[in-house]
Amino acid sequence: MPTTYDQLRNADTTQLRAAIRGGDYAGHTAGLGRGFLQANVVIMPERFALDFMRYCQRNPRPCPLTGVSDKGDPRMTTLGRDIDIRTDVPAYNIYRDGQFSETRRDISALWSDDMVAFALGCSFTFEHALQRAGIALWHIDNNTTVPMFRSSLETVAAGPFSGRMVVSMRAIPENQVKRVRDISRRYPLAHGAPIHAGDPAEIGIRDIARPDWGDPAPVEPGHVPVFWACGVTPQVAVEQARLPLCMTHKPGHMLVTDIAEDAEVPVLPPLTNTETNREIMR
Incomplete structure (x- = not known):
């Protein structure tokens, strides 16, 4: 079963x-x-x-x-x-x-x-620390997969591998963004600190409601979309x-x-x- x-x-x-x-x-x-x-x-x-x-x-x-x-x-x-x-x-x-x-x-x-x-x-590793700090994560609370997007940020090529970075997004309360940055920075094996917070268009994301992978997640009033480098990036490099x-x-x-x-x-x-x-x- x-x-x-x-x-x-x-x-x-x-x-x-x-x-x-x-x-x-x-x-x-x-x-x-x-x-x-x-x-x-x-x-x-x-x-x-x-x-x-x-x-x-x-x-x-x-x-x-x-x-x-x-x-x-x-x-x-x-x-x-x-x-x-x-x-x-x-x-x-x-x-x-x-x-x-x-x-x-x-x-x-x-x-x-x-x-x-x-x-x-x-x-996903540092999300446990965010939850322990009392920071809610919509995709976990709603049993969905975090939204992931192809960004406009280029990676550094090696041999046949190249491509743009994939990022994951979590909507964070405005007054908690710095705290989230400080917590996630302590996890270098889990992508570390965010690479961007704020306007998705600045990193080439046109529609935050339409992720390339994962499930859509709302950015509610008083929240900021925060983006981390994502381990789906190698799948773009493999392509x-x-x-x-x-x-x-x-x-x-x-x-x-x-x-x-x-x-x-x-x-x-x-x-x-x-x-x-x-x-x-x-």
Whole structure:
């Protein structure tokens, strides 16, 4: 029987990934996995991986690199005890020759020995801190996906990867914008501080009611649209690069890791004695 969003609100990361891997949950992950880093996912053939890593290094705000798999190994061992990148994301977007092809819930059939997986930090991570500070987030309160837009801000190219930055938007009360900026700045692995607040047209967004990804969210009186660099940016870069095959998360449907949300660099908690013995026996 499918698991609902409300049933997973207080689930730990192991329970959450188990529900996703088992096919019981395929929804968005905003508000889930409290206390832990969420990650965007990009998977591609190894021959493109070095250029993509350069792209992330040159564009750290939209592409904060948090983990890279070994070639052909679907385990993300630096991000969790038991993460299989083929099954542990609620939904995947498949790109062929730079064009969106389909969405799948499991990419095991597409995985091959030359694949490399990248994990990039996600702004869903700092949302927990905003909520703890008493700042309401409309998309979480209404069980929707945060709106995301193609901006006019160009990223720095690397090899075949280039394109304009994608941004996510949250409407924030005018008197809380500085506080939100100060809180989110503490999360460099989750895009850090906003890149813009105010008139969307200044960053090339024509209609804030029509996001390119996610769901529309109102900007109510007394609120300001605030924009953060977004980890969907690599999907635009993949379109430009026209890779023969690339797999990403479906926007809003993230990998939930075992990394503490306030970590400045990805560090797993120490193994227990039992876990250490288990690792040695493998």
